[in-house]
Amino acid sequence: MDLSFVRPEFPALAQTDAQGRPYVYLDGPGGTQVHQSVIDAMARYLVHANANSHGAFLTSRRTDETVAAARAAMADLFNAPSTDEIVFGANMTTLTFHISRTIGTLLQPGDEVVTTLLDHNANVAPWLRLAEQGVLVRQVRFHPEDCTIDMDEMRGAINPRTRVVAVGYASNGVGTINDVAQVTRWAHEAGAWSYVDAVHYAPHGPIDVQAIGCDFLVCSAYKFFGPHEGVLWGRKEILEQLRPDKVRPASDTVPHRFETGTQNHEAIAGTLAAVEYLASLGRRAGEAFKHEYPHLMGRRLELKAAMAAIRAYERALVWPMIAGLQAIPGLKVWGIIDPARAAWRAPTVSFTLQGQHPAEIARRLGDEGIFVWDGNYYALTLMEELGLEAHGGMVRVGLAHYNTAEEVQRLVAAVRRVREA
Numbered sequence: 001m002d003l004s005f006v007r008p009e010f011p012a013l014a015q016t017d018a019q020g021r022p023y024v025y026l027d028g029p030g031g032t033q034v035h036q037s038v039i040d041a042m043a044r045y046l047v048h049a050n051a052n053s054h055g056a057f058l059t060s061r062r063t064d065e066t067v068a069a070a071r072a073a074m075a076d077l078f079n080a081p082s083t084d085e086i087v088f089g090a091n092m093t094t095l096t097f098h099i100s101r102t103i104g105t106l107l108q109p110g111d112e113v114v115t116t117l118l119d120h121n122a123n124v125a126p127w128l129r130l131a132e133q134g135v136l137v138r139q140v141r142f143h144p145e146d147c148t149i150d151m152d153e154m155r156g157a158i159n160p161r162t163r164v165v166a167v168g169y170a171s172n173g174v175g176t177i178n179d180v181a182q183v184t185r186w187a188h189e190a191g192a193w194s195y196v197d198a199v200h201y202a203p204h205g206p207i208d209v210q211a212i213g214c215d216f217l218v219c220s221a222y223k224f225f226g227p228h229e230g231v232l233w234g235r236k237e238i239l240e241q242l243r244p245d246k247v248r249p250a251s252d253t254v255p256h257r258f259e260t261g262t263q264n265h266e267a268i269a270g271t272l273a274a275v276e277y278l279a280s281l282g283r284r285a286g287e288a289f290k291h292e293y294p295h296l297m298g299r300r301l302e303l304k305a306a307m308a309a310i311r312a313y314e315r316a317l318v319w320p321m322i323a324g325l326q327a328i329p330g331l332k333v334w335g336i337i338d339p340a341r342a343a344w345r346a347p348t349v350s351f352t353l354q355g356q357h358p359a360e361i362a363r364r365l366g367d368e369g370i371f372v373w374d375g376n377y378y379a380l381t382l383m384e385e386l387g388l389e390a391h392g393g394m395v396r397v398g399l400a401h402y403n404t405a406e407e408v409q410r411l412v413a414a415v416r417r418v419r420e421a
């Protein structure tokens with residue numbers, strides 16, 4: 001499968017250095033590049049629809065229509081039962097603090113919340129905050145050898161006092177995909193809600209909140225080719241029980257009661273365009289995957305097919321990349337490295353190289369026009385547990401569907417040069 005036909009649709013990918021060499025964007029886990037249709041939709045919104053919501057005039061009506069259409073698009077992306085279950089907000093972190101604080105009003109001292117040491121801190125700190133009111137927050141460990149969650153410990157941590165289990169769909173630190181459906185089943189057996197952080201997973205595979213069975217799922221459009229906008233899905237019966245902070249004149253209906261203040265309408269317009277871009281990818285490249293989703297139709301089917309096509313394409317790139325990196329003496333790839341377990345790995349590859357500081361490696365690659373992250377990228381407890389926090393963390397190389405085999409080769413050759421210098 002070849003998705004390189006999409007590259008001209010991402011204008012940033014045409015940028016070159018002074019020698020005319022195209023930049024290599026492997027920083028997608030920190031934020032992907034943006035599709036042209038997203039840029040156009042944001043500009044169009046600001047010219048033709050820029051207004052506050054719920055007014056009696058044209059541009060305000062257009063704003064309301066844009067937000068409603070974006071909710072429907074996100075409901076389709078997640079296969080959510082209702083568009084009323086989609087909440088927009090600044091970003092995943094802000095939405096998660098908002099929800100954890102709101103759930104916190106229902107909790108008693110001695111109630112418990114479970115999260116993991118593999119998670120991004122945005123799915124840890126908001127829950128740890130509840131410890132200040134006497135909630136016990138358990139942080140489940142992971143196996144250091146392959147950076148997978150210790151599922152026995154997870155099973156044991158969830159008990160009748162558990163109220164929320166907060167878990168990442170995929171690790172932004174090392175790419176591990178977690179069995180969030182299993183964790184959700186355990187949470188429900190105990191009478192707890194499950195809160196899934198899908199920020200890292202969203203650009204890499206299909207999401208179906210009904211198949212997972214979870215109660216909340218949250219992500220950020222800037223990780224899936226859109227603008228900086230957070231999106232939360234919450235089960236309607238639960239959203240209706242929650243009483244978030246809000247100002248008196250604002251609507252108390254769901255989902256509006258969760259959307260504090262004036263929203264970032266242009267980013268919501270861009271989020272809608274990002275989902276529509278993915279649906280178009282489903283029409284153009286997803287035909288071979290549609291049979292996997294016999295229960296879906298229309299845009300929901302196109303979106304699943306697109307994400308399945310992206311997953312297949314990225315898998316074909318990532319395993320040669322892992323092999324190429326591992327062949328470099330002194331280089332260690334963290335996380336799952338067995339291709340037989342490909343189903344449990346996102347195409348995000350983090351490594352350390354003996355004798356070289358991650359920041360220095362990232363700087364040297366950056367000098368060659370290859371953009372990668374270094375450090376902990378807020379997967380703080382992951383780095384602490386592995387003893388890497390004091391040594392600059394890891395170097396993270398993140399593939400997206402607009403990356404190519406040629407770029408992977410350029411990266412591996414450049415890392416080899418760093419090693420040999």
Ligand SMILES: Cc1ncc(COP(=O)(O)O)c(C=O)c1O
Nearest residue numbers: 091092093120122172199200220
């Ligand atoms: C796995 C994961 N969760 C949460 C976040 C935080 O997302 P946001 O920047 O939207 O607050 C990130 C950001 O990198 C992430 O990778």
